Amino acid sequence: FAGSFSCDDPALNRLWGKSQRTLYITMRDTYMDCPDRERAQWWGDVVNESGEAFYALDERAHRLTRKGIRELMDWQRADSTIFSPVPAGNYDSELPMQMLASVGYYGFWNYYMGTGDSATMAYVYPKVKKYIHVWKTDPQGLVVPRKGGWTWGDWGDNKDMELLFNQWYIIALQGYGQMARLVGDGPEAQWAAATAQRTREAFHKKYWNGSYYVSPGYKGQPDDRAQALAVVSGTLPEELYPTLRPFFRQQYHASPYMEKYVLQALCRMGYHQDALDRMKLRYAAMTDSPLTTLWEGWGIGDEGFGGGSYNHAWSGGPLTIMSQYIAGIETTRPGFAAFDVRPHPAHLSHIRTVVPLSGGREIRFALERDAGQCRIQLEVPEGSEARFFAPEPYSRIWINGEERPLEADGTVLPAGKWEITLQ
Numbered sequence: 001f002a003g004s005f006s007c008d009d010p011a012l013n014r015l016w017g018k019s020q021r022t023l024y025i026t027m028r029d030t031y032m033d034c035p036d037r038e039r040a041q042w043w044g045d046v047v048n049e050s051g052e053a054f055y056a057l058d059e060r061a062h063r064l065t066r067k068g069i070r071e072l073m074d075w076q077r078a079d080s081t082i083f084s085p086v087p088a089g090n091y092d093s094e095l096p097m098q099m100l101a102s103v104g105y106y107g108f109w110n111y112y113m114g115t116g117d118s119a120t121m122a123y124v125y126p127k128v129k130k131y132i133h134v135w136k137t138d139p140q141g142l143v144v145p146r147k148g149g150w151t152w153g154d155w156g157d158n159k160d161m162e163l164l165f166n167q168w169y170i171i172a173l174q175g176y177g178q179m180a181r182l183v184g185d186g187p188e189a190q191w192a193a194a195t196a197q198r199t200r201e202a203f204h205k206k207y208w209n210g211s212y213y214v215s216p217g218y219k220g221q222p223d224d225r226a227q228a229l230a231v232v233s234g235t236l237p238e239e240l241y242p243t244l245r246p247f248f249r250q251q252y253h254a255s256p257y258m259e260k261y262v263l264q265a266l267c268r269m270g271y272h273q274d275a276l277d278r279m280k281l282r283y284a285a286m287t288d289s290p291l292t293t294l295w296e297g298w299g300i301g302d303e304g305f306g307g308g309s310y311n312h313a314w315s316g317g318p319l320t321i322m323s324q325y326i327a328g329i330e331t332t333r334p335g336f337a338a339f340d341v342r343p344h345p346a347h348l349s350h351i352r353t354v355v356p357l358s359g360g361r362e363i364r365f366a367l368e369r370d371a372g373q374c375r376i377q378l379e380v381p382e383g384s385e386a387r388f389f390a391p392e393p394y395s396r397i398w399i400n401g402e403e404r405p406l407e408a409d410g411t412v413l414p415a416g417k418w419e420i421t422l423q
Contacts, residue, residue: 002058002356005322007348011280012322015287019316020056022293023049026313027061031068034296034309040085043072044098045314047107048260052316054114054331055323059358062115069108069120073127080130083149093149100135100168103128106232109175115358116335118182125183132176135169137195141202143169153225155255155297155305160223162215166203167229170196174233200235208240212247224251225258231265241269248278255297255305256283260317267325272344276326279318286315327353327365332387336363340410341378342389343367357381376420378413386413394422 001024005016026032030041031049046068053061075086083094084102101107108128112121136144145151145165153159177192207213212222213230227247230236236244254262259282266275280287286294296312297305304310324330328342336357345351345367355363361381368375374394380386387410390397397406398421404411 001056003056003323003354005327005353007351009348011287012276015279015283015318016322018286018292018294019052019319022311023052023056023313023316025293025311027064031064033314034312036311037307037309041068041071042098043068043084043102044095044257047101048257048317049313051106051110052313052319055355056319058356062111065111066117066120069111069124072102073124076127076131080134082131095150095152096146096148097153097164097168099131100172103131103175104168104172105175105178106171107175109178113331113334114336116337121179122183125179128176128179129188132172137199140206141198142166142206143199154258156253158220158223158253160215160218160220160226162218163207163213163223163226164229166199167226167233167235170199170233170235171229200233203235204237212244221253222247222251223253224248224262225254228262228265231268232261245269245271245274248274252282256294256312256315256317260320263317263321264325267321267344272326273346275321276346279321283318323353323355327351329353329355329363329365336384338385338387339363340387340389341365343376343391345369345391357384372423374422376422378418378420380413380415380418382415384415387411388413388420390422396423397421
């Protein structure tokens with residue numbers, strides 16, 4: 001347990017700690033979805049779990065992600081489709097949306113950004129290329145949904161599957177385009193970027209109803225999962241953020257697996273307090289429970305999903321949200337060679353976090369604020385540099401006692417210890 005997070009909100013501290021504990025328990029010879037029902041490497045789970053690991057555990061955790069990436073792609077079938085869990089035994093059904101999530105921006109590419117492991121990206125790239133091109137688009141530029149072996153979008157109700165297919169395709173193209181650029185396949189990188197943008201534009205034109213996205217013929221309540229993915233994929237224009245904001249105070253359909261993307265979308269739109277408010281509301285039963293782990297659904301047993309497992313690391317998205325968006329530590333160059341520090345304390349008065357890096361290095365961050373000023377201690381390890389962005393509403397900054405201008409593009413801080421005061 002090399003990473004940590006604490007603040008002055010005990011509920012958030014319990015939730016972060018339970019997320020870390022749940023993650024650890026769902027790691028053995030592979031990442032797994034749960035230890036009590038099936039110790040199997042479902043890759044939708046791995047996408048969430050591997051992202052949590054960068055903030056919660058030491059670098060050995062990432063070897064398990066690398067192993068999972070190679071296993072997923074090494075069992076690619078002759079028709080270029082992929083599936084999990086693998087190795088193939090009594091199960092070989094593709095979950096198309098989980099597979100798009102796996103090879104996409106928050107799956108394989110997020111692993112690379114956290115580790116800098118270009119060798120693994122080069123190894124799987126030809127296989128990912130074959131899988132991406134299994135998918136086709138219609139004359140409008142929208143993805144043609146594929147049934148696969150199990151057309152699963154999430155646990156729960158009110159899933160607008162047409163929207164979800166398109167959004168996961170865009171996110172997969174985002175990751176694939178970055179991989180293509182990394183390995184020097186310029187034509188594929190250009191194709192991925194152009195195709196993703198065409199799908200974004202077609203999606204917004206067809207599905208936006210003036211308040212939120214909905215597909216023709218869909219009869220359920222509007223889907224919070226789909227709106228969230230439209231934000232994190234860059235589909236929703238920024239000028240419509242205020243229009244969509246009330247939606248997330250009204251619709252609560254995502255399972256804990258997809259809730260991570262809802263919270264991330266609120267942060268991406270700049271509504272960090274909204275994200276924490278929703279997080280505390282949705283996770284209240286888990287946070288307050290005497291159980292020390294997080295559940296597969298919002299309840300357990302008969303009140304849960306998929307059998308009601310009470311230890312499911314796909315539910316640990318709040319850990320990532322608190323570390324990456326509230327403390328604001330986010331890698332911008334592979335292996336955290338460069339990272340942003342964009343704290344958004346919302347209702348919090350103090351935050352402390354440790355982010356573990358390779359070689360036993362650590363990013364250390366502490367924030368204390370009162371009515372007059374905000375004081376930050378930041379330790380940037382050797383081999384890395386930080387770019388610091390002052391949170392609102394502060395307009396003056398002192399770094400190690402020297403007043404500096406507030407830079408719109410952030411203040412670059414090399415390796416060392418930094419005392420920052422904001423007024």
